[in-house]
Amino acid sequence: xxxxxxxxxxxxxxxxxxxxxxxxxxxxxxxxxxxxxxxxxxxxxxxxxxxxxxxxxxxxxxxxxxxxxxxxxxxxxxxxxxxxxxxxxxxxxxxxxxxxxxxxxxxxxxxxxxxxxxxxxxxxxxxxxxxxxxxxxxxxxxxxxxxxxxxxxxxxxxxxxxxxxxxxxxxxxxxxxxxxxxxxxxxxxxxxxxxxxxxxxxxxxxxxxxxxxxxxxxxxxxxxxxxxxxxxxxxxxxxxxxxxxxxxxxxxxxxxxxxxxxxxxxxxxxxxxxxxxxxxxxxxxxxxxxxxxxxxxxxxxxxxxxxxxxxxxxxxxxxxxxxxxxxxxxxxxxxxxxxxxxxxx
Ligand code: 5GP
Ligand code: MN
Numbered sequence: 001x002x003x004x005x006x007x008x009x010x011x012x013x014x015x016x017x018x019x020x021x022x023x024x025x026x027x028x029x030x031x032x033x034x035x036x037x038x039x040x041x042x043x044x045x046x047x048x049x050x051x052x053x054x055x056x057x058x059x060x061x062x063x064x065x066x067x068x069x070x071x072x073x074x075x076x077x078x079x080x081x082x083x084x085x086x087x088x089x090x091x092x093x094x095x096x097x098x099x100x101x102x103x104x105x106x107x108x109x110x111x112x113x114x115x116x117x118x119x120x121x122x123x124x125x126x127x128x129x130x131x132x133x134x135x136x137x138x139x140x141x142x143x144x145x146x147x148x149x150x151x152x153x154x155x156x157x158x159x160x161x162x163x164x165x166x167x168x169x170x171x172x173x174x175x176x177x178x179x180x181x182x183x184x185x186x187x188x189x190x191x192x193x194x195x196x197x198x199x200x201x202x203x204x205x206x207x208x209x210x211x212x213x214x215x216x217x218x219x220x221x222x223x224x225x226x227x228x229x230x231x232x233x234x235x236x237x238x239x240x241x242x243x244x245x246x247x248x249x250x251x252x253x254x255x256x257x258x259x260x261x262x263x264x265x266x267x268x269x270x271x272x273x274x275x276x277x278x279x280x281x282x283x284x285x286x287x288x289x290x291x292x293x294x295x296x297x298x299x300x301x302x303x304x305x306x307x308x309x310x311x312x313x314x315x316x317x318x319x320x321x322x323x324x325x326x327x328x329x330x331x332x333x334x335x336x337x338x339x340x341x342x343x344x345x
Contacts, residue, residue: 009135014156016094016119016135017050024052025092029100030059030107033260034176034211036099037066037075039145041169042162043096043123044073046153049161055092057085059109063257066172068210071165078109086112094119097133099145101126101308123148126310127298140310143184146173150193159196167200172207179264180208183312215258222252226262233266237333238340239274240266243326246280263288273343274336276329280322287316287325293345295336304332 016022026044028036036058044054056075078085089095095116101124103110113120114132122133125142142148150170153159162170174194178184185191198204226242233240242262252258263277267290274295277288287305289297291312298314301307305325307316318325333340 009137010152010155012135013121013137013152016121017047017052017156017158019093020051022052022093023088023091024054024094024096025089026054026056026096026098027106027109027113028056028058028098029105030109031256032058032060032062032066033099034066035144035146035173037062037069038169038171038173038176039098039123039149040075041069041071041073042146042166042173043098043149043153045071045163045166045169046158046161048073049163049166050158055088057088057109059106061256063260064255065211065214065257065260068214069165069172070168078112089116092116092118094121097122097124098149099124099126101129101138103130103132123152126308128308141186143186143190144173144177146170146177147190147193149173150196151189162197162200164201167197167202168207171197171202171204172211175204175208176211180212184310216253216255218253219255219258222248222254222258223262223265225252227265231266232330233269233272234330234333235271237274237337238272238343239276239333240269240272241276241278241326241329242266243278243322244280245322246282249279263290267292273345274340278322278325278329284317284319285322285325287318289314289316291343293343295340295343300332300336304328 024047026040028040040056044056048054056073057078059078061077076085089112103113106113120133121135123137125139125145125148127140129138137152139148231242263275266272266275273292275290279286289301291297296311298309298311301314301316305316305318307314309315
């Protein structure tokens with residue numbers, strides 16, 4: 001979905017970043033994941049290497065398994081440094097919005113993003129973007145925003161600026177959004193980009209271990225608890241659900257990011273194509289949905305849990321209680337029985 005014609009966009013973008021030393025801000029969605037942080041670092045490093053003054057701002061804190069990057073770019077957390085972030089945004093000439101398709105995905109930063117009056121550029125891979133940027137590069141065919149950032153940077157002749165630190169970010173984005181290259185990959189381009197990132201000298205094994213072999217013992221025990229006690233499987237609907245209360249999270253000393261990936265586990269069960277995870281937060285319940293094949297969890301989430309996302313990975317939230325959320329989910333399964341049974345993998 002492109003607001004301008006493709007060539008126009010890249011010509012404008014090239015002109016935008018060819019001005020000397022611009023103040024540039026890169027923002028991502030709330031609860032930043034590997035693709036949000038990785039693509040922001042990747043693009044931020046490239047723009048820094050070109051000579052710009054770059055800051056990354058994220059709405060809230062992000063997990064420890066994303067805090068090991070070689071890049072020394074500053075990543076500011078909006079909810080902790082609101083005034084400083086506001087000043088930085090006021091002074092910025094260009095704002096890049098990465099890995100989200102509508103301003104509300106940035107939660108507490110939504111207003112600041114809508115009110116930003118200079119050049120706003122979107123680079124994202126979620127379907128159905130809303131029209132909130134001057135330049136919109138929205139490509140749902142891409143595995144990750146990180147893969148798209150690499151192609152955009154190449155298209156405006158800046159691939160020579162993808163150094164080791166930029167490549168580390170972009171590789172992390174692709175690796176995490178594809179579940180270590182297991183899904184979301186429909187074209188050779190994903191691996192072609194990865195090959196070019198490897199040429200920049202990254203250590204892919206080190207990056208994999210930093211992200212996936214970096215959990216606390218409590219996190220592993222919480223996962224065990226989920227799978228043993230809190231997972232309900234509905235073979236007749238090819239579906240499964242896991243739910244966690246605040247009390248359980250506290251018991252296992254929950255840290256941000258600890259439940260990342262939990263929702264994928266039920267999909268490893270033979271013949272299960274739809275998985276849901278409900279987590280009780282302070283004043284709402286966070287929902288995560290994953291599917292295999294043709295079952296569109298973004299539509300399911302949009303219709304029933306005020307959310308959205310990709311066909312096979314979506315999220316949402318609700319103000320009803322945790323128990324009511326799980327009950328609502330179970331009730332809905334029968335409405336989707338036909339679609340679930342018809343799902344092709
Ligand atoms: P997760 O389950 O990991 O939070 O999110 C999975 C996917 O759904 C991500 O691509 C994310 O951007 C999207 N997503 C998560 N929560 C929401 C939400 O509340 N609203 C929308 N529109 N998308 C979401
Ligand atoms: Mn992404």
